[in-house]
Amino acid sequence: MIVLAYLRQQKISKKQAMITGRREMKKSHKCEVIFENGGILATRRYSYADIKRMTNSFKEKLGQGGYGCVYKGKLPDGHLVAVKILSKLKGDGEDFINEVNSMSRTSHINIVTLLGFCFHKTKRALVYEYMPNGSLEKLIYEENYFKLGGRHLGWDTLYQISLGIAQGLEYLHQGCNSRILHFDIKPHNILLDENYCPKISDFGLAKICHREESKISLLDTRGTAGFIAPEVFCRNIGGISQKSDVYSFGMTVLEMVGGRKNIMTGAERTSEIYFPHWIHKRLELQEEFGLQNVTTEGDTEKARKMVIVSLWCIQTNPSIRPTMSEVVDMLRGGVDCLQVPPKPYLTSPSRSSPTIPMSMVV
Template structure:
């Protein structure tokens, strides 16, 4: 259908080390297939999530490796936004759509929801929200949060960074402490000056982890105009932790324990406030 044709036409334009390569495709009647380069290490989610919700990383999957993966994904998104003849907005950045090759080089995949726009277009028109709930930018649901643009992918990338840093999903009702249900809120308070930051009851984390958290929080600012561009995100990830400042508190973040059903969006959006990586909007 339309999604299949969209993915073929979009990814056929792309040639970047951090974007999965389309090898071929087949379309015969109702049978359609896309053939991509083989990614032997699967998707990123299996390395940062475990069924129990605790951190699940092989010993060789170090913080330096996580930072390299974060940088690779950022460079891939930046290429989509600025490196092609048309601007490509992905609209579905999440761990399940980041594939890893034999060297754990990250490759952005799944362009079924992507949209192409001339680079000179400042505004993006869209008749319906698209993306995965939990990663979808607020402006895709309500224009009160800003215009739809490349900053919508920045928001999704920020949620991805926080999940990489925390080793857990951004919303997890299984945690023992209710204040930790919404991870971005909890981690913001943990980053307060003078606090020893611990993630998942582990030892105090270092600069690499702290950097991922701070950059992630910048990316998930509710107003799209308050988020950095992907090129600025790359500079932040490549730079020194000392050069980073704490962002304003994201609208969802609160010093009080919250439930998954609470949000700063208007009540008409309440049906979207339970966040699940399995629920997609198209």
């Protein structure tokens, strides 16, 4: 009986494997059709053998996430690259198609360059320019740079990074032939080159839309808890638009300013759990921010400018938030010209409770 049960289970497993294999092949075929019809093949396409060669059989891992792993590689001409290997194809492969399609349309100093891709049956990879300083989150959180023996980046560098991210988003919203909404701006998706020039990466959730579209429709909530604009998961707040990226930018800059996660449930005082409210109160009462490494008047001015601009960006009502063009102007202008924004009341779902639709932080 045990042998019969085992053989039956083996037969079922083989059948399931065959069904799964057929599904993957269908997805692969659909992606091939989209690539060919969409004209994306203008971006260089590599074979899986090419990918293995350039990464020396995946010898040096740079990072890992829910999408898969990133490896360091080298092209035949000696140029270093980062190769992202996607572990599984979501839905019909729309994330992969999105990333290739979106990034093949871009060319900007603050957008990471897609050098090519691999799509062979179930094997998928993206080849990017290599960023020696990695992603922003490794360098801005106190817990990270103390652990790694690093130091505070300095306020001039932080300011230049925030301006660079803003310019990259302004380009996506206004400078491309088609408007691109990113929908996943966060420190993990900002890469830094050898001079700490920021480059926006990871366009898997991006949406390409016509310039004349002021608002767009989404069938699902997309983004990362803690950075998602309120209107993306609660549609009665306002329409989804480029202002949703503005919100995520504001939350990213606030984490750069605070050197910590915006929502920190382990904080000693209740008032310190949600950083945007804590810093807004300091701003309103004209108190010292008490931030790390502020040593000169220039540091104070840059920190204050970043705080005020980011608090405008995370306003609950999307219509009150500035556009990214206005954000760039605000960051370049004088701090004395900036008004203190109203206190933002609604936040995106907390990192610890991503299933909660909305949290009110008092």
